[in-house]
Amino acid sequence: MPTVNTGGIIMEHGVFINDMAQAGYLKVDYSRFKDIEKIENNSSTIDELNLEGDEISSLKAVGVNLYDNSLVGKFLIYGTNVYTSRPRIAGVEIIPLKEALLLYPDIKAKYYFKAVDREQDEVTRTAYKKEQNGYFIRVKKNVVVDIPIHTALFMHKENSVMCIHNIVVLEEGAQLHLITGCTSGCTLKEGLHIAVSEHFVGKGAKLTNTMIHNWGSDFVVRPKTATIVEDDGTFVSNYYSVKPPKNIQTNPFTHLKGKNASAKYMTVLASLPNTYSDIGGTVLMTGENSGAELVARAVNHGGTVNQTGLLIGAAKGVRAHVDCSGLMLSTEGVIEAIPGLRAMHPDARMSHEAAIGKIDTGEVNYLQSKGLEEMQAIALIVRGFLDIGIEEEGFEPELQKAIQQISELSGHGEE
């Protein structure tokens, strides 16, 4: 009987079970990781930080430059140490969550596990029980932060566990671009990263959350993110996976609660052999005339990718579009695109598209006829495929290079 590459998806009674979770992809033996490291209560300032050259480069490759003094604010969790900088403008707070909970007792009642359900799964329960490490960022009413704030979560110890809880609050009319880089540096192989992130976007506020991941080959990563957006608020989520971990599952959830609220998810992912990436997004629209767009792009070099987008229209005048596309650059591997729409109101206007394919050889030949070599042509096409309009102005040159390498890697992948 011929063998069929199914990427490990199980087959029963001649039918593929269209659920990678059931196929065991999400089953992880957590016991192989060491206990969650305790983070000290006292935090240091960024000025006291003394990083090695490789570590600085690793952070820059995920978009974070902690030595850039023009930034409005900076925050780093480096293993078990926390470093912060005093925000350079009034109306912005960046403090470790532990300190924030002591300083502002109302945070617990208003924000702590108020967007993410602490009983959602094993990961959220662990985050609730074990630790309160992470950042609390608040931008006060009508304060516009026009230079990004950089935050980084740096795992530097082999086989360690980092458990993070972040809360971001934008009050009415506030604006913020937050760049968060998560990395295990360039030498680590194994670890577990758990992160709960809760975002609260107030009336007329705008939060752009750019997340960049660069992980070791045997990491397990479980981000749990939820965002609540009030009237006229905007949430933009940009996600780049420069180098995927062995196993990641994330399905960020956004609730467009207010009238005219909007959300946009843009996801760019490179999948490598022996990795599983379940990168999705769910947006619930209960605010009148709210709108959501979800755009996901994956290039697959032999791993398994599950792109699941679900938009739920449950109010008058909502509009939504989901677009999941994949490029297969290897004869191995699986991409499964599941763009989902759920209309719960007759006025909902919703659409979706999905396309998976290989590189068009006609396009490669055409670019070669203009003078590019085959690998250059493939890289350029992949770069075009991944260009979904993420605003890259202000990105570190190292990050831009890392993003470019996703497509250059693709060129080599054809060899």
Next chain:
Amino acid sequence: MLSISDLHVSVENKEILKGVNLHIPKNEVHALFGPNGSGKSVLLSTIMGFPEYKILQGKIMFKGEDINQLSIDERVKLGIAISEQRPPTISGVKLRSLIELLASERKDDAFIEDMVERFNMAKFLNRNINDGLSGGEIKKSELFLAMVARPAFLVLDEPDSGVDPEHLKKIGAMINEIIQQGNQGKISCDPLAKNSGLIATHSAAILNYIHTDKAHVMLNGQIRCSGNPGVMMEQIRLNGYKYCIRCQQLIQEE
């Protein structure tokens, strides 16, 4: 410059070119006439090396070198450039990205900037390659890319199809620019020095703007007759392609 002998080519296992012989010397631009389906585009694509065109027999020599086995980009490096009739749209890839990549390879920024300005190409740079362009705009974009390549031999596939008269004049100017590049920046003893080329054209409208040295008529995968471009086109206009067939028959009878 380009010499093709007894070329047989198949596409999807069907033989389209059935023994083409063609010689284009240095400093000459030739026109290629022929009805739809005669094999003009197949010949041009084979010269460029597109892999779906399989050479069954025969040889293509360029600058004295057998190029049958060379890849497309190797032929570009040798000096061949093509402007396609119906090039593909490349989603997400801006013309600027391609130009920048080519410019960095050739360290030719100043020349490219000059050409962008002279031929009013700036508005195309931020658009995806060939995406949503009119017929005339596609030809301009193709010729601009050929210009950047600075070829010694220019291959043009129907540069006048789907082009309005205003654009045709501009396209003619761009083609002349590329052809005359062969006599720029060089100390040449030959005042007539220019690049060579082969222009396939159905309507011959472009020939009002470009000087061609010789013309050929292709019918059913073969070049059946050759001669003065103006005279041949006039005969084709008056009598159709049967004019050429009659010529061919006369030659055979002699």
